Amino acid sequence: MNFTRRTVLASALSSAVAFAGPSTAQELPYGLQDGKPYDGTTLNILSVVTPQFDGLKLRDAEFTELTGIDTEWTFIPFGSLQEKLTAEGVAASGQYDLVNYLDSWGPPNAHWLKSIDELMAADDISMDRYPPAFAKSAQYEGETKGFPLRAHAQLMFYRKDLIDTPPATWEEVVSIGKALQESNPDIAPLALYFNNDGNRQNLFVWLNFLWAAGADVFDDEGKPAWGSDAGLKATEDYIALHTEHGVTNEASLSFVEQDARQSFMQGKSAMIPVWWWAYSSMINPEQSTLTEDQVGFAGMPAYGDEAVTYAISMPFSISTYSENQDAAWEFLKWLSNPELEKRNATEREVGGESIVNNVVTHVANLTDDEVNAANAGIQKAAYDSLANSDIMPQIPEWPEVGDLLSSAIAEAAAGGDVRELMTEAAEQATKVLKRAGRI
Amino acid sequence: MITGRTRRRLLETCQVIAILAFIAIMLVPILWIALAAFKEHVDVYQLKLVFEPTLENFSRVFAEPYDLGTKLFNSTIVAAVTVVIAIPIATAAAYAFSRFRLRGQTLLLVIILATQFVPAVVIVLPFFLMFRDLGLLDTLTGLVIVNLAIVMPFAVWMIKGFIDGIPIDTEEAALVDGSSRLQVIRNIVLPMAAPGLVTAGIFCFIIAWNEFLFALILTSKKAVTLPIGLALFKAEEGDLWNLMAAAGIIIMVPMFILALLIRRHFVQGMTMGAVR
């Protein structure tokens, strides 16, 4: 066989393309257009601060080499990202070509985020490459607005030095909790977070209960449906963990998610249902008093017959105010490709900088052996968690309605009447939705 | 039998204790935050007084993505320029209000005071839209304009108080002698009011330095100021208290120094306008 340069190059490229997915007519991998049609363009990217995206940024020289497109990343810490996004929408200046946002901020901004369905079809990219919940979080009213590059599944973390078998149901959580209160009174069994600080975090676990009971937030007509019998019972059982069974950390009333995580990491609580990414900080001695031997994780407990979990994501989208939308699409294709994502979760160093990241969102990577081997198997656990998973309603009025719910739950946990509070919330939510013309 | 003198001493001791308690309550929170600035993230959550101090927090807040150095620079420029523009304008108006009777002076004063006494939240949205159309979003110029609106009432009010306290005789004598009003202002009033002007200037500097809401809404990348830096420590993982405390110290220390400088004149200026 003649190993000409061309054959070698072609085979190298085709293996890259084969890994990247269905090949197209172009020679470049990841569906990128050859001939550098956008050479010289600079793309501005608005992104949240996270090691995962640091890792991507440090590698994007590869992209520039393939396409001649330069990139400039602006990292904004999470606490200010929403204001930034809102401001960008109002300013309509196209200052950023690509924006990163929390999925629940998508709907109010959807009118200026580019729908990419046609582009995806032309490049043979399908949302099937993501778990359904993740895919849904980047879509609005049937249109795909972006790719969920950063997305999370819920897991139950527990002290495996204190608990032999993780709870498979919420009833087991209670019984384990009570046993723990006898044997280890110094540590609170379960760290929940009921406080309402405007971020709706106390809904994350509530949704597990609601959905597993067969109820939902809205019905098919978009009207509030959490006031159904099943919904109310589910809510009562969620609140009962604190008020009736008393297996939660007493401070759970004032905890927001980060306080609960701190409580676990400081050894003050023995179980916590929270995002999978919390794992790396739990075993990091700079942030936690716990060691790897002490932290175990399992899927979320079931309520009734099944466990339905809540998934959240931070997609990347193209701004319709951008003047470089085609170039931005090239970048998005490269940024979201599974091979890059795999490297970002297995390689611990990029150009001398240490990057610790376990977030992958492609199905292929969640189930990949190498990725799991590098991350204590947490991706597989997350993938299982995502098998039966959903997201919060994608409507622009969700922040307001969600806050009503969050407020009701906080008050209920503090001792209020669950049914009364949830029904009131439903009435007020109906008013809000009517006024917005949604129902 | 408690003599009068013992009684007075007892009273004095009680008062001293009360004062010490008061000062403790006032200062302990500041000291506690200062301590946190030197702690590792893990130590912050233990109520430890003894720990291994680290300067790492300070170096981290100056690095990306928090970039406190740029914010420090922005805050300094915005506050300084605001003061440099506001004080002369305010002095002119204050002099006029003090020495003359103007038609509709209550109305004029209300207008000038209106900006401070109207909640920032009311006008931040139109400001945002106005700046967007003028291309002033995320610029230091924009922030200066906004801060001018905020500090003007304080400046006018304080300086008027100082000028009120200057006896009018010297001016009248000079006027009779043939000086023009402007000369009187330049040669007599300004030198005498100088301490008051400096006080008002520093007071306005502090206000502009600490301004939060406008900076939050009207800046995004290049013109962000120090107080917004605080909001940046609300990360996805939660609040980074140790970094926040370090940033807090960087924000506070210049202000402490300035505040100490004006302490003596400060109270005078505050009350002169109201006490006769």
Add this chain to the structure above:
Amino acid sequence: MRDRTLKYLLVAPAVLVVGATAVWPLYESLRLSMHAGRLSRPDFPQVFVGADQYTWAFFEQPAFWNSVWVTASFTLVTVALTTLLALCFALLLARGGRFRSGVQSLLILPFAMSPALIGVSFRFMFNPEFGLFDAFLGRLIPGAENINWLSDPTMAFWVVVIADVWGWIPFLTLVLIGGLASIPQETQEAAQVDGAPAWKVFRDVTLPQLLPVLAVVVILKAIFSLKTFDLVFMLTNGGPGNATQTLSHYVYFNGFKYAEFGYASAVAWLMVIPMMVLTYFYARFVFDRE
């Protein structure tokens, strides 16, 4: 140049600066309040809705009235507490002497802390698991360790009050010390020579002369309390629920979190009215002292 023209020229720059930077946005925000102003739809600010948003606030939004209530009670409580405490401390510190002078200098320090910073610090200190105040008060008052300061609506309200009062006492104490210092000693000494007890001297002689300064303090503090935003934003973000959501915070939430700029402007304008009333009285007060 004649004085007559000069005096208006002297005032003009200040009025112009304010006119351009405050009066115009006030007008704009009034205009915005009468449009739908939803940022989540295209073609901002969309249709003209007249007084619709005002009616919505008044009649359909319990959250609005909650904010009114929170703001009103917050203002009343903080003004009363701050004035009272500042007066006590001013009386304690007014006597002069090196010790007291030194303490007065220290008082200026908390003033240099911005409300945002105070909010963050207090949130840190009242955290039930690792907060300093929580540990301290928990040991001091039996039963207090179980209080979840920031998650109980009543307690959270009081924490915000405490943080606000803490922040303002130093400043107002200094103002009152200045006020006390300008009261002629003779009147007080005369009363004491007459044999009147200290509290009577205070009530009948000192207080009436202190009234002008006291009035300034009260009006000022009321205005600042009504406007409270930074503190709430950093301390509780309006929570738990909306137990600490002042009007300013309510406006911010509706405008920037729910993207309802039109409605937020309407509520904001409803706040302007009491402010203008207070400002007018303050201005009259300052001028009538001539």
